[in-house]
Structure formats: C-alpha cells, structure tokens
Amino acid sequence: MSSTVAVVRYKTPFESVNQAATLCSFPEHAKAGMRVFIKPNIVFWTTAAAFPKWGVITTSRVVEDVVVLLKDLGVNDITIGEGMVTQNPKDVETPAHAFKTLGYKTLQQRYGVKIINIFQRPFEPVDLGDGVKLSFNTDILHSDLVVDLPAMKAHNQTVVSLGIKNLKGTIDIPSRKRCHNADTVKNLDFMISRLADRLPPIFTLIDGIYTLERGPGPDGSMRRSNILVASTDILSADMVGAKLLGYDPQQVPHLALAAANRGRPVDLSDIRVVGERIEDLASRHGYDFAYISDASGELPLPLAKQGIKGVFYRKYDDTLCTYCSQLNGLTLTAIRLAWKGQAWDRLEVLTGKRMDPTPGMQKTILLGKCMYQKHKNNPDINELIAVKGCPPRPSDIVKALHQAGIDADPELFANIDQLPGFFMARYQNRPEFEERFFKVA
Structure with missing residues (x-):
C-alpha cells in the first residue's frame, strides 16, 4: 500500500x-x-x-x-x-x-x-x-x-x-x-x-x-x-x-x-x-566535518590548515551526547585561538563513550564523565587530565587545557552563550535571511 x-x-x-x-x-x-x-x-x-x-x-x-x-x-x-x-x-x-x-x-x-x-x-x-x-x-x-x-x-x-x-x-x-x-x-x-x-x-x-x-x-x-x-x-x-x-x-x-x-x-x-x-x-x-589526521596531529580541516600541530583531537562519533557536543566546538575554538605557532607535545583529547587512548601520547584529556569512567585506570595513558562532569563544567575544561599547556582564554568559556552570535556575520547583508520568519506578527 x-x-x-x-x-x-x-x-x-x-x-x-x-x-x-x-x-x-x-x-x-x-x-x-x-x-x-x-x-x-x-x-x-x-x-x-x-x-x-x-x-x-x-x-x-x-x-x-x-x-x-x-x-x-x-x-x-x-x-x-x-x-x-x-x-x-x-x-x-x-x-x-x-x-x-x-x-x-x-x-x-x-x-x-x-x-x-x-x-x-x-x-x-x-x-x-x-x-x-x-x-x-x-x-x-x-x-x-x-x-x-x-x-x-x-x-x-x-x-x-x-x-x-x-x-x-x-x-x-x-x-x-x-x-x-x-x-x-x-x-x-x-x-x-x-x-x-x-x-x-x-x-x-x-x-x-x-x-x-x-x-x-x-x-x-x-x-x-x-x-x-x-x-x-x-x-x-x-x-x-x-x-x-x-x-x-x-x-x-x-x-x-x-x-x-x-x-x-x-x-x-x-x-x-x-x-x-x-x-x-x-x-x-x-x-560531515572534514578532519585531517597525520603524524603531527588530528584536527578539523580548518585547524589543520591553520598549521596547528601536536594536538590529536579525535573526531567525534555518535556516542557524543548533546551536552558534550555543545562544548566540543567551543573547546576546538579555544585551541585555535590559543595557537601561537609552536607545536604542542603530543596531546590527545578523547570524547564520547567509545574512544580508546593512543599509546605514546604525552598527555590525554578525558572530556566528560563517560570518558573518565572508561579510562581512569588505563595504563596506556601517560598523563591523565580529567574533566569529570556530566555535563562538564566550562571552567573545568579551561583548567584541563591549561594543565595540558594550552593557554585557553577563560573569558571564552565564561561567555559560552555569546559564541553562536559570532556566526551571524555570515548572513549580514543577505536579504534572503529574514528574521521575520521567527516572529508572530
């Protein structure tokens, strides 16, 4: 039928x-x-x-x-x-x-x-x-x-x-x-x-x-x-x-x-x-968002093109829930803005519920309670940096990045609700994008 x-x-x-x-x-x-x-x-x-x-x-x-x-x-x-x-x-x-x-x-x-x-x-x-x-x-x-x-x-x-x-x-x-x-x-x-x-x-x-x-x-x-x-x-x-x-x-x-x-x-x-x-x-x-992975790092394509090296920020998978997803982009933005041209020393960031650490990394950030519970005793982790919350607190992510040697701007995380507003610039002076569709006259 x-x-x-x-x-x-x-x-x-x-x-x-x-x-x-x-x-x-x-x-x-x-x-x-x-x-x-x-x-x-x-x-x-x-x-x-x-x-x-x-x-x-x-x-x-x-x-x-x-x-x-x-x-x-x-x-x-x-x-x-x-x-x-x-x-x-x-x-x-x-x-x-x-x-x-x-x-x-x-x-x-x-x-x-x-x-x-x-x-x-x-x-x-x-x-x-x-x-x-x-x-x-x-x-x-x-x-x-x-x-x-x-x-x-x-x-x-x-x-x-x-x-x-x-x-x-x-x-x-x-x-x-x-x-x-x-x-x-x-x-x-x-x-x-x-x-x-x-x-x-x-x-x-x-x-x-x-x-x-x-x-x-x-x-x-x-x-x-x-x-x-x-x-x-x-x-x-x-x-x-x-x-x-x-x-x-x-x-x-x-x-x-x-x-x-x-x-x-x-x-x-x-x-x-x-x-x-x-x-x-x-x-x-x-x-999909394109990622680049090689011996010098794993990052979204825009960050890799920027020349950032030494960070292995593993690509998200379907186990990353909405709470952590909202913080994922912010964390990547913080890394991008903190880049000063000098490679970090084999730092890995794990998210979601399924990822496993890569042996040989110097530092491993476990982002979120799920990753922490899964790998808190993993012998493949050299230096464990935990962000335990569910959802993680933005301030804890800042501390973790600082511990990893990334000078993330705390103000970026303190004003997390402001970040989506930065994307408005893409649509300025484009008359087909009308705010009136989201109002009731």
Whole structure:
C-alpha cells in the first residue's frame, strides 16, 4: 500500500502550508475534539546574543500556519511542546525566553494553545522492542494526533535530521544519553529508528523554508530553499526529505533501519510524491566535518590548515551526547585561538563513550564523565587530565587545557552563550535571511 508525500514550494503564508497538508489528505485525519501535540524543533537557544536560526529552528511562520490550519479544522485542544537542551539541565528560563521570543506566547493568547517545556512535565517509560526502553513526555503519548514540525537539515551524527529524529526532543535526558551509547549495534541510529513506533498517529510537515548543511547547530551553513514536505506517514516524509537533501534513504542508517522494521523498501517505490518533483528541488547538503589526521596531529580541516600541530583531537562519533557536543566546538575554538605557532607535545583529547587512548601520547584529556569512567585506570595513558562532569563544567575544561599547556582564554568559556552570535556575520547583508520568519506578527 503506497503512502502520499506532498512536496511544495513555499510561496505564501498559510496558503503554502495548507496546500501541502491538502495534497497529502491531512484534513481527513484531523477531527474536532482531538488532542493535538505540535512538536517544533528548537535545537538550541541562548538569551545572551542574537544567533542565526535559519535551518536550525522551525520557523514560527510554519508553526502559526499549522495552528491556524488545525483551528480551521475544528481542533481546539492544541499543545506545543519542546525539550531543548541547556547547559544547566535545571534551566527553565532559557526555554521560556525561546517560547516568548519565537512568538509562542502570542499564539497562546491568540489561539488558546498550550505551551509546555517537556522537562517540567512527567515522562512515561515506553518499550520500543528488542530491549529498548525510553521515557517519553506524557503529553505526546496521550494525544490523539502528533504534528511533527522538524527543520530540514543535514546532521553531523545522523546524516539528516527530519521527522523521526525530531522526536528525540520528546524523551527525557537519561533516555537521550542512552541513545548515545557505546554499543555498535544498538547505537544512536538504532534508537532513533524506533522513536515513532509507539506514538499516536503523526502528521509530519518538514519546514524547508530554510535548510541547513552540517547541522544541527548555528555553526552549520544555511540556505534559503523554500521547500515544504508533508505526509501522514513519517517515514515516507523523511525518505523524501532525505532525497531533497541529496541522500538516498539507504545512505541514512536510521531511515534504513526504520524501513526494515516496518517491512518497507528504501527506494521510494511505495511512495506517491505529489506537487513538485524531487529532482527539481533536490540539493546536496553536506553533513560531515572534514578532519585531517597525520603524524603531527588530528584536527578539523580548518585547524589543520591553520598549521596547528601536536594536538590529536579525535573526531567525534555518535556516542557524543548533546551536552558534550555543545562544548566540543567551543573547546576546538579555544585551541585555535590559543595557537601561537609552536607545536604542542603530543596531546590527545578523547570524547564520547567509545574512544580508546593512543599509546605514546604525552598527555590525554578525558572530556566528560563517560570518558573518565572508561579510562581512569588505563595504563596506556601517560598523563591523565580529567574533566569529570556530566555535563562538564566550562571552567573545568579551561583548567584541563591549561594543565595540558594550552593557554585557553577563560573569558571564552565564561561567555559560552555569546559564541553562536559570532556566526551571524555570515548572513549580514543577505536579504534572503529574514528574521521575520521567527516572529508572530
């Protein structure tokens, strides 16, 4: 049995969203009296500085258009919920600031929708099969319909981040950490592939007004793409979304696994695409960050081109959870700014949960509790420098770098929330990047 996926060029507020929803017959699935849970993507937020949101965060334009669509269909019980990660897990002010700035509070006043930070709500364990249990937000579990609104992006750990991946924002922190485990079989892709399996019916509308290369954060490269993808079948929407980002579904491990779990082909042969043709809108979005490794060091390509030597900052893997990921780029930036032209003495930095130390290194920084617990007694480490926290404290990373002989600037870590604002310069004087898409007029 085939499923339908609508691909629409975004042109006009509400009309484009309504067209996409109508083409895939969504109005037949939304009934008056339903409890509907809307899940946007707010992967990152800071109150300290303006930062580029295009392709990183679901546009408020699409969120409002979906609310209006639901209201027109007679749906009045609408909840918008998200669980964004902050450096302090108990931080409720940053999510509240995001909801207000993105106009969700205005939507609450105008349309009567509920706005929730899922970390302030209960979670319930769900058995996803094969020994996998994750705890989901109770509100989404007990809704009648989920409206999934991911931003369309390539992702440095999962190739793409679309509808299924967006649901990771509805599970609790222990479950998220469990997804980033060291098992090479039941790994991140395995976990993500099952996120939608026990949820209520899902309507997926992928927001590709802006798309993101090398996501998921503000350090990626943003494009104005004007694409909407919609389907009442989340896997079908994601497979088409992957094609639009330049990837066959079999190149995306969590989509290939999800298709296998459901007995589905990955060649789109059971999907009917309506509206625009995929080939007319598809554009390759790189997902990976290039690293250079040789006898003098291992670093991201820009740092290697800068001439930095003596640092072996091993490339991240899928076990690096979101908390440590946010600090990873900052630590690399600190190393880059501390470089004065003299090679460091075989310093290795290990992250995530799977890496092993390289014998012969002079100093080894174990970044995060997971690495420390794994290697605190490893005889292959000459001088161990531990950053034990979960998540690590920025001040502890500064101390570790200083101990390793890297004169990192403490102010950089003290003002960590300012760093994403530096990427705004890329988009200045480029009129296609409009802030109005993230406001509710």
